[in-house]
Structures are given as structure tokens and as C-alpha cells.
Amino acid sequence: MSATLLPRDDPSSRALAAVIAILTFLAALAAAGAQSVATRSVDWRVKLTRQATLQILPRPGQDFGADAERAAALARATPGIAEVTALSRPEGERLLAPWLGTGLDLSDLPVPRLVTLRLSDGADLSGLAERLATDLPNARLDDHRRWVDRLAGAATGLVLAATAIVGLVLAAAALAAGFATRGALAGSRDVVEVLHLVGASEAFVAKTFATRFLRLGAAGAVAGTAAAAVAGLLLHALPVGGGGALTGSLAITPSGFAAMLLPAALVPAVTALASWFGVKRFLGSGVR
Amino acid sequence: MNDASEAVVAFEDVWLRYGPDREVLRSVSFELPPHSFQFLTGPSGAGKTSLIRLVLLSLAPNAGRIRLFGHDVGAIGAESVTALRRRMGVVFQDFRLLDHLSTYENVALPLRVQGRGEASYRAEVMELLDWVGLGHRVGDRPPALSGGEKQRAAIARALIARPELILADEPTGNVDPPMARRLLHLFVELNRMGTAVVIATHDPSLLDQVEARHLRLEGGQVDVLDPTR
Ligand SMILES: Nc1ncnc2c1ncn2[C@@H]1O[C@H](COP(=O)(O)OP(=O)(O)OP(=O)(O)O)[C@@H](O)[C@H]1O
Numbered sequence: 001m002s003a004t005l006l007p008r009d010d011p012s013s014r015a016l017a018a019v020i021a022i023l024t025f026l027a028a029l030a031a032a033g034a035q036s037v038a039t040r041s042v043d044w045r046v047k048l049t050r051q052a053t054l055q056i057l058p059r060p061g062q063d064f065g066a067d068a069e070r071a072a073a074l075a076r077a078t079p080g081i082a083e084v085t086a087l088s089r090p091e092g093e094r095l096l097a098p099w100l101g102t103g104l105d106l107s108d109l110p111v112p113r114l115v116t117l118r119l120s121d122g123a124d125l126s127g128l129a130e131r132l133a134t135d136l137p138n139a140r141l142d143d144h145r146r147w148v149d150r151l152a153g154a155a156t157g158l159v160l161a162a163t164a165i166v167g168l169v170l171a172a173a174a175l176a177a178g179f180a181t182r183g184a185l186a187g188s189r190d191v192v193e194v195l196h197l198v199g200a201s202e203a204f205v206a207k208t209f210a211t212r213f214l215r216l217g218a219a220g221a222v223a224g225t226a227a228a229a230v231a232g233l234l235l236h237a238l239p240v241g242g243g244g245a246l247t248g249s250l251a252i253t254p255s256g257f258a259a260m261l262l263p264a265a266l267v268p269a270v271t272a273l274a275s276w277f278g279v280k281r282f283l284g285s286g287v288r
Numbered sequence: 289m290n291d292a293s294e295a296v297v298a299f300e301d302v303w304l305r306y307g308p309d310r311e312v313l314r315s316v317s318f319e320l321p322p323h324s325f326q327f328l329t330g331p332s333g334a335g336k337t338s339l340i341r342l343v344l345l346s347l348a349p350n351a352g353r354i355r356l357f358g359h360d361v362g363a364i365g366a367e368s369v370t371a372l373r374r375r376m377g378v379v380f381q382d383f384r385l386l387d388h389l390s391t392y393e394n395v396a397l398p399l400r401v402q403g404r405g406e407a408s409y410r411a412e413v414m415e416l417l418d419w420v421g422l423g424h425r426v427g428d429r430p431p432a433l434s435g436g437e438k439q440r441a442a443i444a445r446a447l448i449a450r451p452e453l454i455l456a457d458e459p460t461g462n463v464d465p466p467m468a469r470r471l472l473h474l475f476v477e478l479n480r481m482g483t484a485v486v487i488a489t490h491d492p493s494l495l496d497q498v499e500a501r502h503l504r505l506e507g508g509q510v511d512v513l514d515p516t517r
């Protein structure tokens with residue numbers, strides 16, 4: 001018996017629910033994507049900072065394999081380096097396969113030898129670099145700092161972009177709700193007048209409209225978020241790129257799915273607020 | 289501010305026009321004493337509905353002063369308008385029921401917009417609907433009601449919040465004489481319990497049934513005839 005005080009949803013408010021659903025879908029994907037990248041980039045950065053690489057370049061007339069052994073020995077003697085692995089020549093060549101293809105005879109090419117270092121806390125990398133510089137000028141120590149910085153920069157950029165998208169979506173939802181409220185007010189002018197004449201306050205009328213738009217916004221947001229979650233799950237199932245690393249980087253992390261809830265909560269709230277302000281403005285302009 | 293002898297409505301030199309050549313009220317002054325009962329008559333187009341709209345604050349006069357329950361309504365804010373309207377019950381000439389709500393919901397509307405919960409008023413609303421003979425139509429919407437049934441629903445809505453002043457615009461225009469008598473006696477009964485009542489009507493037969501004050505509106509002027517004095 002307590003039906004809504006406003007006439008049934010008109011086509012324009014149903015259109016609003018659809019617009020809200022689409023906007024929420026986009027915002028949820030943006031938030032989930034950014035959150036996933038941010039989480040992953042932290043993982044990668046931790047991994048990268050726990051590793052370093054020694055590259056030994058071939059020197060004419062020198063025993064290249066012995067250079068690699070010496071570099072490995074220097075690394076082993078350095079405090080804070082947990083593990084030193086000198087990659088054999090075939091292992092090093094395998095790393096190049098994705099770029100050069102397989103079945104190529106690399107034996108005549110001056111392929112650098114690699115020694116990977118697993119670091120524990122307080123690794124004395126600068127000490128190692130100094131010793132290498134004097135003993136083995138053809139060895140280069142890469143502490144991955146460049147990659148860590150780049151990754152951090154890219155992740156920050158993505159998070160900023162996603163934040164901007166969510167902000168724009170909220171602004172668009174507010175505008176759409178504002179217009180829809182005006183339309184609904186104009187369409188139910190008689191109803192609003194009767195409500196006032198039988199003693200409804202402006203606050204009551206504003207609340208009545210805001211409640212309707214909160215409901216529409218919530219319906220749209222639930223639909224949009226559900227669609228985004230399904231899209232996220234499909235991304236997991238898709239055989240993107242074939243390689244495990246690449247698929248892993250596209251998939252949405254659990255915290256990414258959780259991030260979808262942010263637009264899902266904000267969009268209906270913004271919709272209701274915009275509607276409430278819209279009614280207050282409309283009524284304040286003398287329509288009673 | 290609101291002592292017992294204060295007029296519920298007081299017009300002082302009130303002018304109203306709808307555009308330059310349609311002057312409806314010309315320097316109208318009158319008072320409605322507390323607990324009074326009066327008919328408001330006048331030819332069609334004389335301005336009875338307009339006068340009621342002025343009292344209900346859905347229209348502002350072009351000049352003059354209107355006081356409601358002792359408050360000058362010249363420059364009051366929206367909140368005071370709401371508070372004053374809650375002390376009045378109006379039966380509109382064109383009913384103004386909401387077609388998307390049931391008869392029950394229409395009648396309950398003044399209570400609902402005050403934020404009261406349904407449980408607190410359900411029995412009251414049903415009782416009043418029974419009283420005006422709409423007990424069997426509670427779930428129907430206004431478009432499914434006859435003219436007289438709509439009128440009774442409109443009356444029930446005006447009374448449900450126990451207003452201090454009832455303004456009824458042609459409240460018996462669509463019902464048969466027995467129902468008209470019954471409704472008139474409902475208003476008389478409410479008046480005995482202290483409610484001030486204004487009934488705008490064309491129907492001269494109503495005037496014969498109750499000895500009451502009579503505001504006659506014609507040519508933009510209001511004459512007060514008071515047979516009770
Ligand atoms: N909104 C309006 N705009 C312009 N003129 C109006 C408006 N409302 C009423 N009028 C005019 O004001 C005059 C008084 O109208 P009102 O409805 O108050 O008369 P009434 O006494 O209630 O008539 P009736 O007995 O037919 O109901 C009429 O001439 C009417 O045409």
C-alpha cells in the first residue's frame with residue numbers, strides 16, 4: 001500500500017538507468033585495471049629489486065668463460081648476495097630466442113654471458129661495482145633500477161588516468177541525473193504541486209525525488225558493475241598472447257575486482273545527490 | 289501570538305488581478321473568526337477559487353495584507369508556508385487527486401508527507417473512508433471513481449489531518465441531495481468540534497440548511513452577511 005509518491009518510472013528515467021549502467025561499467029573496468037596494475041607493479045618491483053644481473057661482454061682474445069667465472073666469484077665474495085647463477089652459453093642463447101627465433105646458429109655471434117644475482121638485505125652492490133670496474137672492465141652490473149623507476153612511473157600514470165576516468169564518470173552521472181530530475185519534475189509538476197498543497201515541505205519533495213534517483217542509480221550501478229565483473233572474468237579465460245606472463249599481466253587481480261565496488265558505491269550516491277540539489281534549485285526558483 | 293479570539297484568516301485591502309484587464313479582487317477586507325462556519329458564494333468567475341488559493345498561499349495578492357492564524361504571510365519563507373498549510377485542509381473544486389495512487393493513499397497523503405508511518409494512521413484513514421462511503425473503493429485509483437466518489441475522496445483528504453481551517457470549493461457539486469446533506473453535516477459536525485469552515489458554493493439549497501455566516505463575492509468585493517448576530 002505504500003507505493004511511490006511519484007508516477008511510475010517514465011522512459012527517460014529508464015534511459016538514465018541505462019546511462020548509469022554504462023558509465024559504471026567503464027568506471028569499474030578503469031578502477032579494476034588500475035588497481036591490478038598497481039598491485040602487480042609492486043610485485044614486479046619487489047622482484048626486480050631483489051635481483052641484479054651481471055653482463056660480461058666478450059673481449060677480443062680473452063677467454064670469455066673464465067671472465068664469467070671470475071665475475072661470479074667476485075659476486076659470491078660480496079656480502080648480501082644470496083645466490084649467484086652463471087648462465088651457460090646455451091641458457092643465455094635461449095633467452096634471446098623470443099627476439100631472434102630458434103634454429104639460428106649463434107656460436108659465431110658475440111653473445112654476452114649473463115650472471116644473475118639474488119640479493120638479500122643489505123647487498124653491497126656498489127662495492128661489487130667498484131671491484132668489477134678495476135678487475136673486469138668488460139663486466140657490467142645492472143641493478144634493474146632503471147626498470148623499477150620506469151615501472152613505478154607507468155603504474156602511477158595508469159592509476160592517475162583511472163582516477164581521472166572515475167572522476168569524469170561521476171561528473172557525467174551527476175549531469176545526467178540533474179537533467180533527468182528536471183525532466184521528471186517538469187513531467188510531474190501537478191503531482192509536486194499537490195504534494196506541496198497538502199503540506200509537503202521542499203525537503204520532503206527533494207527527498208522523494210532523490211530516493212527515486214538513488215534507486216535508479218543503484219539499479220544501473222549494479223548492472224554496470226556486474227557486467228564489468230563478467231568482463232574481468234572473461235579476460236582470465238581468454239588465451240591472450242599465449243605466453244603466461246602476458247596473460248597474467250592483463251588479468252584482473254582480486255583487489256582489482258574489489259576496486260570495482262568503489263564506482264558501484266559512488267555512482268548511485270552522486271546520482272541521488274545531484275537529483276536532490278536539482279529539486280532544491282527547481283523549487284527554490286519559485287515553483288510551488 | 290495566537291490567542292483564542294484571533295481571526296484565523298484576515299484580509300486587509302487585498303487586490304488581485306490576473307493581468308491588466310482581469311481584476312478579480314478590489315480592496316477586499318474581511319475576517320474569519322476562529323471556529324466560524326461560513327458559506328462563500330458568488331457568480332461563476334467571481335473569484336471564489338482565487339480567494340481560496342490566496343488563503344492556501346498558492347497565489348500571492350497584488351496588494352494588501354493577508355494574515356493566517358495571526359501570521360502576516362507577506363514575506364514568509366518556504367518552511368512557514370509548509371507549516372501554515374498543514375493547519376488547513378482544502379477540497380479543491382477539481383479535486384486534484386493523484387491518479388497513480390489508490391484512494392486510500394490519496395486520503396492518507398497529508399499524513400504521509402508529514403513523515404508519519406503508515407501503521408500510525410491506517411485505521412484512521414480506513415475509518416474516514418468508511419464514513420464518506422468509500423470503504424469499498426480503498427484500492428481503486430481516482431480514474432476508476434465516479435465524480436461523486438472523487439469528491440468524497442477529496443473531502444476525506446482535506447479532513448484527515450484534523451486541520452484548524454477547512455476550505456471546501458464546491459464540495460457538494462457532484463453528489464445527490466442526500467449525500468450533499470450528509471457531507472454538509474460532516475462539515476457542521478467538524479465545526480462544532482472547533483474547526484473553522486469555509487464552503488464555497490453555487491448551491492442555494494445548502495444555504496437554507498445551516499444558519500451560518502455568508503461571504504458574498506461579487507464585482508471584486510466581499511460582503512459579509514451574518515444572520516447569527
Ligand atoms: N490562472 C488564471 N489566469 C488567468 N485568469 C484566471 C486564472 N484563474 C482564474 N482566472 C480568472 O479569474 C476569475 C475568477 O476565477 P475563479 O476561478 O476564482 O472564479 P470562481 O468564483 O471560483 O468561479 P466558479 O464558480 O466558476 O468556480 C475568472 O474570470 C477566471 O477566468
Ligand SMILES: [Mg+2]
Binds near residue numbers: 336338381
Ligand atoms: Mg471556482
